[in-house]
Amino acid sequence: MLNKKLSQFLAICAIGSLSWVLVQNSWTESYLTGMKKESSVPAAAVQDRLHEEIQQAAEKYSEKPVDAVVDRVWKKTPGYNGIEIDVDKSYKKMKAKGKFKENMLVFKEIAPSVHLQDLPPSPIYRANPNKSSVSFIINVAWGNEYIDSMLDTLKKHHIKATFSLEGRWVKNNPEMARAIAKEGHELGNHSYTHPDMQRLSMQAAVKEIVDTNKVIEEVTGTKPALFGPPSGSFNDTTVKAAASVGMETILWTVDTVDWRKPTPEALINRVVPKLHNGALVLMHPTDSTAKSLETLITSIEKTYVIVPVGEALLEDRIRR
Structure with missing residues (x-):
């Protein structure tokens, strides 16, 4: 009877030790960390793709401002604002849905350097x-x-x-x-x-x-x-x-x-x-x-x- 109880005690200790080793094992730690990282990749990837799509749209829609000039033929000609996408604001506007939508792009106008009042x-x-x-x-x-x-x-x-x-x-x-x-x-x-x-x-x-x-x-x-x-x-x-x-x-x-x-x-x-x-x-x-x-x-x-x-x-x- 004593031997049987001793055997059960030793078995429990062995299982506990093995469990402790598995948890503390560097390979196990790396595996669990990897699982955590793997589970977060899809959301991050979606956000990265969204940002990339907005950046591509920014290149497509960007127009430089036009300075006011005194044209040789048309004389005094006013300037015209350029336009570009506000990437940060567009990203914040779309990231809740995690999907690029062209109609949600946020634009901003860029003033020229030379204005009508600067001309003679x-x-x-x-x-x-x-x-x-x-x-x-x-x-x-x-x-x-x-x-x-x-x-x-x-x-x-x-x-x-x-x-x-x-x-x-x-x-x-x-x-x-x-x-x-x-x-x-x-x-x-x-x-x-x-x-x-x-x-x-x-x-x-x-x-x-x-x-x-x-x-x-x-x-x-x-x-x-x-x-x-x-x-x-x-x-x-x-x-x-x-x-x-x-x-x-x-x-x-x-x-x-x-x-x-x-x-x-x-x-x-x-x-x-x-x-x-x-x-x-x-x-x-x-x-x-x-x-x-x-x-x-x-x-x-x-x-x-x-x-x-x-x-x-x-x-x-x-x-x-």
Whole structure:
């Protein structure tokens, strides 16, 4: 009986010793550690693949910013923001699902090094050619009978234009000037008496611009930042006069020539084929423009976003 109990005791000790050896054995420790590592590999691998896919997308979608320049042909041209993917924010946004989704990418815009305000005085004919925008410049010194109709059409399509107002016209038509401003349209300066600006001295040019700004601000509460010389007549003195009071001189790239009273069809056929990124379209309150404006808007919006000139000159990218 004693021998039997002794044998059982020795067997228990042996099993215990063996168990202790197995647990403490370096091979066993390595095996268990390996199992732990192996169990964590799939999750880490998924995260690594996700990060890699986002990095690949970042290379695909990256566009460098474009500096503002004084172009030999197009003169002063605003810059345009670049764009790149914010990898860290995109990763954080997607990692909960552990799956790459293109519509969850987080983008950020990168500003250029040279801005419009860094450039010397020069006229502006268009926005940046990378910007898929088109802007309407409506010069107003007459044509009151067509303005309400044009405002209605613009409002119907949620379009904001740049109305370049003659100072003398604003003085004589304050209610109409206020109506334009109330609709949220951008107000520009079209001189006070509609002179041939290139024939004026610096002093006279500044007076035309300042007097117009004054009356527009008194009537509408808005101080214009853009100057549109009448008939597009200007010289270096004109541009410097505008710059001296903090204004940009704005011209155009597409002319409706609506003062010649073309048919609406002729006006549309003249304008639409000439449109391009950053186009500034010149028009006036005329019967031709009032009747063709709706078709013009719907045609343009198939390809471009219609924004006021001031917005077109910003470096912000167009988001459709």
